Amino acid sequence: MKFYAQLNENNICIGISQLSGEVIKDNMIEIQSFDNDKLWRKYENKAWSTEKFEPQSTAPISEFEQLKAEQQELSDTVAEILLGV
Amino acid sequence: MGIGYLTGQGGGGSNIKSFQTGAAVITNLNTLDIAISAIDTSKSVIRIWVKPAGSNNTDYEAIMAKITSSTQINLSRKTAYAGVNYIQWEVIEFNNVKSKQSGDLTVPFGTAGTFQTTAISSVDVNKSLIFGSFKAIAGDTGIASALNIFKISSATEVSISKAGQSYSAHWQVIEFK
Numbered sequence: 001m002k003f004y005a006q007l008n009e010n011n012i013c014i015g016i017s018q019l020s021g022e023v024i025k026d027n028m029i030e031i032q033s034f035d036n037d038k039l040w041r042k043y044e045n046k047a048w049s050t051e052k053f054e055p056q057s058t059a060p061i062s063e064f065e066q067l068k069a070e071q072q073e074l075s076d077t078v079a080e081i082l083l084g085v
Numbered sequence: 086m087g088i089g090y091l092t093g094q095g096g097g098g099s100n101i102k103s104f105q106t107g108a109a110v111i112t113n114l115n116t117l118d119i120a121i122s123a124i125d126t127s128k129s130v131i132r133i134w135v136k137p138a139g140s141n142n143t144d145y146e147a148i149m150a151k152i153t154s155s156t157q158i159n160l161s162r163k164t165a166y167a168g169v170n171y172i173q174w175e176v177i178e179f180n181n182v183k184s185k186q187s188g189d190l191t192v193p194f195g196t197a198g199t200f201q202t203t204a205i206s207s208v209d210v211n212k213s214l215i216f217g218s219f220k221a222i223a224g225d226t227g228i229a230s231a232l233n234i235f236k237i238s239s240a241t242e243v244s245i246s247k248a249g250q251s252y253s254a255h256w257q258v259i260e261f262k
Binding site: 001002004006008014015016017018019020021022023025028036039040054055056 | 127184185186187188189190191193194201203204205206207208222223241251253260
C-alpha cells in the first residue's frame with residue numbers, strides 16, 4: 001500500500017490517496033500515511049508549509065437567493081399599492 | 086444529534102462477505118461517527134443516499150461518507166444546520182478483492198463537463214467499481230452543485246466532475262479478481 005499527496009499547479013496539496021501500488025507522476029508526492037492534515041498545505045523544497053491555503057468561495061448569489069429577493073421586492077410593491085403609499 | 090443503527094450483517098451473494106446498513110439523522114451537527122461491526126477496510130466500501138433538509142445549500146446538504154476504521158464510519162458536511170438530513174448508509178465488504186484504493190480530493194470550481202483527475206495504481210476497468218461522496222468546502226451555489234460524477238476514466242485515473250463551487254470528494258475504487 002502506498003500513500004500520496006496530490007499537488008495542483010501551485011504546488012498546493014489538493015488530494016490524499018491510498019493506492020495499491022506505485023504511481024509515478026510529478027504532482028504525486030509519496031507520504032508515509034493517509035495524512036489529511038496535508039490538505040491545502042504547500043509543498044516547497046521537499047517540505048510542507050505550516051500555512052494552509054484553503055479554497056475561497058467564488059459563489060455568486062444563488063438562484064434561490066435571487067428569486068427570494070425578487071419575491072420580497074414584489075411583495076413590498078404590492079403592499080405599497082394596497083396601502084396607497 | 087444523530088442516530089445510526091445496524092439492520093443486517095452477513096449473508097449476501099457469493100461476492101459479498103458482509104453487508105451493514107443504517108439510517109442516520111443529522112441535525113445541528115457537521116460530523117457524526119457511527120459504530121459498525123468489524124470489517125476488513127481493504128475489502129470494503131461505503132455508499133450513501135441523502136434526503137436533503139430543504140435548504141438548497143450544499144454547505145448543509147452535501148454529505149461525505151468515509152470508513153474511518155474497521156469498526157467506525159463517519160458522515161460529515163461543511164456546516165452544521167438546524168434542518169434534518171436523512172442519510173441511508175451501506176457498508177459492503179466483498180470477497181474476491183484484488184485491490185482497493187481510496188482518497189480525498191479537492192475538486193476546484195469549474196464549468197460543467199470538466200473534471201478533476203487523480204492518478205491511481207493500474208486496475209482492470211472491467212473488474213472495478215467506483216464509489217464516492219463529497220461535501221462543500223468553500224461556500225454554496227445551490228443544490229445543483231450536489232449533482233456530480235465519479236468515474237474510472239482509465240486504468241490509471243479517476244475523474245470527478247467539477248461543479249459551481251469547490252468541494253471535497255472521497256473516492257473508493259475496488260477491483261475484483
